[in-house]
Amino acid sequence: MVVEASAGQLEDEVRLALSKAGVRQFPELENVRRMGGVLPQQSEIMTRVLGQKEVLA
Secondary structure, X not given: OEEEOOOOHHHHHHHHHHXXXXXXXXXXXXEEEXXXXXXXXXXXXXXXXHOOXXXXX
């Protein structure tokens, strides 16, 4: 889960870090993005997290 108040820069950084760590098969990344100074609300984040499937490494 990537939560950010931008257009995807953090998600790009997560993918880059995984790549540099040698991860070849990226997990599906969900995101909650808001722009214009609007921050994602805790309830919105929790709804997304609780709807996720567990990924085992």
